[in-house]
Amino acid sequence: MNMSKKHAIGIDLGGTNLRVALVSEDGEIIRKIKRPSSERIVDSILESLSEIGHEGVRGIGLGIAGLIDRKNNRVFASPNLRAVEGLDIVGELRRRFDVPVFIENDANAAALGEKIGGAGRGFNNFVLLTLGTGIGGGMIYKGELVELSSEIGHMSINADAEKCPCGNIGCLENYASARAMVSKAVALLEKGSESLLSKCCKGSIYKITPEDIYRIALEGDTLSREILRDAGKYLGVGLANIINIMSPEAIILAGGLIGAWNIYIQEAIKEASRRAYKDLFDSVKIVSSSLGDNAGIIGAACIVFKELSRNSSLS
Template identity: 60%
Template sequence: MPEKYVIGIDIGGTNLRVALISGRGEVIRKIKEPSRVNVLESLQRAVESLFSDDVKGIGIGVAGLVDRKEGVVLCSPNLHDVEGVKFKESLGKQFPVPVLVENDANAAAFGEKWIGAGKEFNSFVLLTLGTGIGSGIIYKGMLADFAAEIGHMSINADGEKCPCGN
């Protein structure tokens, strides 16, 4: 039986990372490019270069509030270019596999629970530190159905404005 793969995508404030990953979680091949160019176009090219009949799904992690059902980023304080982009619909038309769009910190927490530092723990919080700050929560062995957007809190109401306007 041939090995099955997935394509994992991390859309960050600085870089777009795309990887072909085995069913055991091993990175087989990866691509990295700046994310400040046409993200959807770059993403489609990268996925096309990794795609084969053995790929069974595509997962996208992106900072911000995500509509999972529609596969759209509703709000991303540090990545305004991805807001409203129909990732699920666009990639679903091009590649005949399920496409999942998730908050990046939630995706990272899920990955740590599956094959990383969190696999031995029933509940934990994962922090992401990059262009922004985020967190994902695993509670009682399951991904909590909310992103703990700790990097998007007002500390000082009269302080510096966030890129989102708050």
């Protein structure tokens, strides 16, 4: 490790995975660990930090899926990770390691990561969407991270629909996320719909993953393709809303679901083109993340450097 550079720990805690990395001030990942998210959140983070190593780091940046209480450094609500709600992770890490610890929404952190070293480098104004278990959002405006809730996955797109785990009705996340795809697949198979999906996972339809749906869709399975196109159509509604309201230079799509670009994302772009103002749609670039899984941990670590620099300039 180059000791002439400053280093920080970046933590990205989502509904599915926990990622922890040692990151240099120029956004280079030195070491990284990825493991499934668990109910033992603090223990999992501490174990990961022990494996990564944290000697000499300037601080810890924590990106968490959920609505951030910035005043108290906690999470108000996290529909896909309930165990984190109200948990004083920041305080625990500060006590353990005696370094500054900063908390941010995981998609906001990913947006900053893409701005610093990814697909957002060429844009001053863009919106990032994380497409995974849920749907998160982050925004860069005039080159800086905007500290908004950016809960794009919880915009209502159907006023008369089912209730979302967040408490709202008809959220985008209920229709276009990985969780939504799997739920729809299971529901249709339970009703007897014919699909090659019924033969995967050793016949256990309750173990189907979004990757299974996309893989079998590419084999020509009608039901799988319908599920992806339907989810893509709803995502397109969300994209059109973002374009019409914010008119960003770009929308960057990140998360595991962008692997289904050829059906899911293409359908979303097609639907957005139908619904958004033509001039606004024509001026926005819809692109994929170039950092992939690393965007959130790089962004979380870089929040440490930005905050320390800001505090230094104020003193």
